[in-house]
């Protein structure tokens with residue numbers, strides 16, 4: 001397969017065919033994100049994608065899922081994505097799920113019917129980075145959408161019958177707004193009703209504006225206990241049914257994985273144990289993105 005740069009994919013796509021149809025991120029402005037700062041966004045050349053499809057058709061017959069990299073595959077024009085999904089279906093008929101990263105703007109550019117068209121061609125899962133539902137923080141991190149747009153985008157994906165996985169970022173509002181971030185994020189998730197919520201924990205990357213703000217004293221990183229209290233408040237305020245909640249990313253100090261609302265009380269109890277010091281937290285050197 002032809003890959004440019006580091007390939008980033010959600011943990012649940014670990015066994016997927018990774019087809020890099022786009023390079024970089026068309027937004028590329030989030031102040032905490034260092035993933036694609038060295039690259040300009042572009043659609044991969046058709047002949048390169050064709051060669052990768054031919055390779056996958058020959059060597060990836062045991063992989064039943066496919067992830068379209070890079071950072072926001074839904075930035076592809078609708079016609080191009082329709083054509084690509086049709087070719088994936090034709091060349092790799094055993095693939096039962098195609099998924100990609102999507103931001104609110106690229107979702108809202110599409111009608112429910114256009115999203116349904118993509119779902120009908122196999123795009124049955126979208127990963128959306130909410131990070132926070134706290135509007136001052138969404139503006140501060142240059143996420144490109146406010147909470148109202150995030151909710152509308154999430155609801156549109158659900159209306160189209162597409163599995164929606166939403167990631168949130170513990171710590172992203174800094175210490176002062178930590179609790180406001182937790183409450184606002186829960187409210188946005190409750191309105192979106194995603195199938196899956198993934199809570200990651202902020203790690204400051206040297207090549208990012210947020211790390212610069214931290215060095216200049218303009219951003220205060222919450223400590224581990226602040227982050228656990230943030231996670232607890234988020235869980236307490238979440239009112240979701242049949243949704244998976246995961247805080248088991250390599251960046252987290254503490255691992256949680258359960259179903260909402262079924263496991264909510266047990267998950268809060270585990271966070272309380274961590275706050276009380278009876279559950280070991282991951283040492284700093286073992287955290288990663």
Ligand code: SF4
Pocket residue numbers: 025026027028029030033034035036071072103129
């Ligand atoms: S967080 Fe996502 S949308 Fe923001 S710059 Fe990084 S890849 Fe792009």
